[in-house]
Amino acid sequence: MITAAARHEFALHGAAQPALPLVLNAGALVRPMRKVPMLGWLVADPELAREIHGDGDHFSLVGEGASGHWWAQMLGDFVYHRFEGPGHTEFRAALADMFTPARSRALVDRAVGPMLEALTADLHAGRSVDIGPFAREYTGRIMADIAGIPISADDGTAQCLALFDTVERMADQAKGIWATTTVGARVEARGRDAGRRLSAAVPEVYATAAPDTVIGRCREFGMGIEETRGITTLMLVAGTATLASTLGRMVALLHDTGAVRELVADRSLIPAAVREALRVTSSMPIVGRGVTADVTLGGHDLHAGDKVKIMTLTINNELGGYDLHLGKVPHLRQLWFGGGRHLCLGAALTHVQLTRVLEALLAVQEPWIVSDRRYRRNVFVPMYERLTIRRERAVRTRNALIGVLAPRG
Template identity: 25%
Template structure:
């Protein structure tokens, strides 16, 4: 491999420098090539054309190994996971026609029309959360708003009871760690055991909804997997539920937190307070400037020539969608957060192609609720004195703040 294809100096997802600012790393590597290899041997796509092409090409870039995890598992953990649905396929890690079959089951729940009917409930949840800290004059917006808001909403849609939400959240975090972090053997065992409990819970939830149907995703998947003429398996239903909670909670939480941070660290917060009509622009700029989902995963089915280099068959590939919105060759002043870009706000935060984010409309409504409630109720919001942003290690896939301490008079 030519030296200019070697991104190991910059593309190390475990390095503090990359965790703090992946965008500088993207820019350094893009100067030489739109395709490079990372420190762990995975292929990284950083060019807009290459990213879009890979995400649209379901024949040469398969999604069936999206949930395999970025790091090797110990033999003990691999055997332990055999009794879970860790290796099973669901909508997120499926190609056509399986992907289309399962996505069709859920499409109506996440359609813009249905999401609009949820707006009052989402606003009420947001108001209730702000009620919990409005009189305190200081809080952590991640733990008190950005995290619980999308968790409550996606659990409502899925059918997870409120009393189970904290436990499900912990299980989901353990599964995410297993996917994207280089864990030692003991941590792998703990996370794998957590996944077994999580899958058992989801099977029980499906059985409960089959016997006691409600208007939620679990009921639809229970009917599809346990009915007289099943259209999916129970294993597929479990993976879909687990993936929905991860996508509908972790990514939305990160987006809300990241966007609020950049609004508050610049003068743009005061602009939104003065002109709430700018909230949609703030959402789009947050999606462009610092999305919580930085990449997805594909595996090449054949040798692929892309960006002037051969990516061998069987290679693990990360199309870095988070790179697109910060490409100075595509977007003027790409590294400046501002709300006056209009239609020039270019990003791939929700992906492209058949795996375009099912919850895109829902995420926008959640972000709008968080911003509008804070703007109206806490217009004097500001970052806590001395705050320095720290981000949760998320591999090449996720980016979210550890905390967002704020104050107001």
């Protein structure tokens, strides 16, 4: 029997990209791996996925079929140097201390503390809250802060929502590229235009950006303004759309599965709630790699020039739906964050961001109810356009009043 949570997740993927549910379903049919015409090698096994992530001699993030190859066309050839090899290792090491748990907590409190307080206050007062735009502003504020982009005190909400829309416009240039990551001239032009808009503030703040921001750290690392603009664009895109997707879907999953009641009763389950949201949503459901040298994987011979797609969502969901009591699954090892030398640099920040939202929601000490939802359509990253929630008791009180005041026959 298909659960309500599973139905919404399936519909959300279909609203984003109509072909996406078909490709994801294909993942369940190819375990552990199989070569599919046009798509390349589909891998739906966690051990093989980790082998690919850890093998830099045969698999590349900048090869055709991988995200780095797409990014190079959007940002410039410097990507080939920064996404692989010593250049990648050195720059990653230069940024690592910015994303520790302690710094992540301080960042979230500084950038979105007032938003979280308002979220609690609104729910406590019985008002409805739309998690859709909340998630987009929330992620926009955090990533603008860590990037070093100034946010206006007067129209910060509008600025952050506009930033998110531009992020999404850029990410959307990757829609439907199932067969190849090579893009046409018009797509490349649109992507580069979005990148220029996202990084428009970099030249102005480059010289004065604090060393604990991405822009400041790029300057200290010796990058010029243009490469700094590219890195800033990349960070903004990587840290907003996927987190906004997971945030909204986490809130919906807790409601749709009824797990919110357990969470209200036992806040020690918050880490499990976050971990399960990351597992079930796997907001980047498919991860590509290019094969750079002949290699044997899972008993199959792969050749240089082949493309590999790691079916991350398929792998993570093999264990079933959202379950607060599933516990840590050793063989997955957070595959939703990738692996090897490309393990997501912002993993700790992601946990803090999602945890802070749950803490704000749970401060009301009552379950929430989803009263209205709409999927965001025709986008690269599946997410909610609208997800209206309200304190359960407020909904019941309103319904009771409607019943009392309604005219009777």
